[in-house]
Amino acid sequence: MKSSNNNRRKFMATTLQSVGLTALGGLLWSGYCDEAKASPLVLRPPGALPEEQFLDVCIKCGLCAEACVNRESNKNKDGTQREGTLKMAKGGDHKLIGTPYFIPTEVPCYMCDDIPCAVVCPSEALDIKSLLNEKKELDINKAKMGLAVVHKESCVAYWGLQCDACYRACPLLDEAITLDYQKNERTGKHAFLLPVVHSDVCTGCGLCEKACITEKPAIFVLPREYAMGRAGDHYVKGWDKKDQQRAGNRKLDEIETHDERSQQAPSDYLNREIEY
Amino acid sequence: MKNLKYLLLRRATQIGLMFLYFAANAYGWHILEGTFGSSKLFGLIPLADPYTTLQALSAGFLLGADVLVGALLIVLFYMIVGGRAFCSWVCPINMVTDLANWLRRKLKLDKEEVNYRFLKRRTRYWIMVLGLIVSAIVGIAAFEAISPITIMQRGIIFGFGAGISIVIAIFLFDLFGVKNGWCGHLCPLGAAYSIIGQKSIIRVKHNHEACTNCMECKIVCPENQVLHMINKESISVTDGECTNCGRCIDVCNDDALGFSIRNLNKDS
CATH class of the missing domain: 3.30.70 (Alpha-Beta Plaits)
Known part of the structure; x- marks a missing residue:
């Protein structure tokens, strides 16, 4: 009787210990993984699923990077291989290890017509379906790898100097980046040629960023999630019939127009003590 | 003279396979492309790591058919040749831990074998199950985020970076820490292959x-x-x-x- 009691006690203790250590391991492991996947400013290959989903579905095999570097168009004139666009994240890159990404200032995406990286993906983390045009053909112009953003204060075209490097480098010339002509009031006789990016066309290939002449590029590609805002369905263009249909999507009970400040009369605004 | 037949055959297989993977990236060969996560044999036959596939699935997203078929092919193959043949004939970490183990014997470190109370050989099965649970919680393949196996393999193919540190860590752990510590106690991939190869021929x-x-x-x-x-x-x-x-x-x-x-x- 006593020995069976001891056995039971021992069994309970070992079970408890195993469960406890497993929980400890699980907490550490989850914590690490959660941090490891937080690499928001990373640019993925064409057709990549939304980042959260991509991080899981990508099986980290590297077939895309191998297809990218070994494509026919990636050879120098003497036949030697050039560096590929896609890199595989390794220790120290501060991205989820083993996932493909690219850095436009090093090697931008040259937008191959046959999209070898996406075609080869076995897990469909690079989703071919998102790269098909109306005729169900592969169309690299459908890619949405990121969005180019112009920093006006460092862009010399906004200073009034003549530069259209990004405009000329863009594979969707005069579509993804257009030039806005404005009069230079400072000189009175010159024009500004201002690059403007259109988010519905820009693929995020990064050729503009690579071409930019400033010390640190004044035009650069960010993941679309970070480069774009969203007006929401309760702001519609009343003069645009198509856009007005969006008003139907809004959820009235989710719209909150009352907050602490709106309970006061507008005239109180000027008399109110400033609170931060 | 000691017989080294199987040792040399294994090293030739391991290094040969690693070279084919390396050449797929470096020279564009289409014999064996990708990494263990998912590979392509002769540019045609998909292969995939069953444990990685299971982690990705338990994180909640559906994978492409190539990966699912590939994982099935690998499971069938190792059900016949013995699941852990992967560990000793394919996995590059095996060369690291074998070296550590050999050094242990040469330096006579095994004489000082300590009874590791917490670290049992069955720990790896706990880790294997835990890997699936953590994948489900965090939403990414959890072991793939830290796996020294594919880190070493990708290191050989694409360059190591700081990834070499985990390979060194495993070498030191096996040499000065626990005998057969990584492969014999911790590695969840080995645990998965143990189960796959239960009834192998x-x-x-x-x-x-x-x-x-x-x-x-x-x-x-x-x-x-x-x-x-x-x-x-x-x-x-x-x-x-x-x-x-x-x-x-x-x-x-x-x-x-x-x-x-x-x-x-x-x-x-």
């Missing part, structure tokens, strides 16, 4: 009559709990934890061990 068979009980096989075996029949019974090593590395056959001076086809009626 190709097995090491022991001949009790020829055995002189020298115990060389048990000294060299990385999973020597599977050799419980030595000098006791003439049966096959049926434990799924056997890696089919063949080192026991190499070191046996009495011809008491050899690869054979498992006798399905008798040994199961």
